[in-house]
Amino acid sequence: MKWIQQDMMTYKEAKDYIDTAVIPLVPFQLSQGQELKKNAFQREVLNLFAGEIERDLAGRVLLIPEFTYLKTSDRQVEGERLSSWCEEIQKQPFNHIFFITFDPAWKKHEQALAGTLIWLPAMATDSMQTSETHQMIRGQAQEMGELIRSYW
């Protein structure tokens, strides 16, 4: 389920069945030229991942809009901001919160987070169009779905 009008109508009806939230964590920056392309690409890939996970487990997983922050910002401060998101989510009966990200900086602050951090090593390909890339994303998303299911 996504945070869109149509899905939220279903969500209101079936609240008890949806107990898992997935939040993509996305760093944003414009000043570091050589990283720019990579960061933007990672955001695209992460959204694809999130979409695939949501597609497989749509009836129990709510995909939260991406949590965006400045790449240079202090992760501790951002972590607190993220916690307030989690509080809002946990007010509903959400038993599981998963964060997915390519940003390794979160790994150090994992303990402070109110959910499970899934950090993925960044992918080296620079083309999203090839069917191999799609296959790979699909395969990895399935593995992540498996991981989420093991928590249920």
Next chain:
Amino acid sequence: MSEKKQQVTRRQFLNYTLTGLGGFMAAGMLAPMVRMAIDPVLQESGAGDMANVGLAVEDITNEPQRVDWTITQVDGWYESEVTKSAWVFVNENDEIQAFSPICTHLGCVVSWEGSEEYPDQFFCPCHNGRYYKDGTNVPGTPPTAPLSVYEHSVENGMLYLGQPIPRGEA
């Protein structure tokens, strides 16, 4: 000679040009109206399209297998590639069956024999919904309707799938 050249009088010339011009303007106004009036006839049908899912009919067994294919979906002005999936197999009566993997409960993706405890059933990992091999939901599990069935056709030995058709409550 000079009399022959004067076959068209000034009055005639003006009549011709004005009728021509008026006709041209009328045509210019009518053409879009006519196009609009017959528009529904010219509209391409987007729904009835069958897609080749890349599976040869001879490869379909009585064990359900998953096929994935992509179609281009136009939603308003937003065009996107959508991945579709189906579980395809041949039933006891030698009929090709193609089920949509979307659970009729809340829309998760079901898998054939997805749970070791329930062989020969479709299983939804989200809330343990189950379906028999013919797609009927197992009573007592969350789903309230059978899995949708794809329209299918066979051309040149390849399987083509169209739209999933929901079946009524069972």
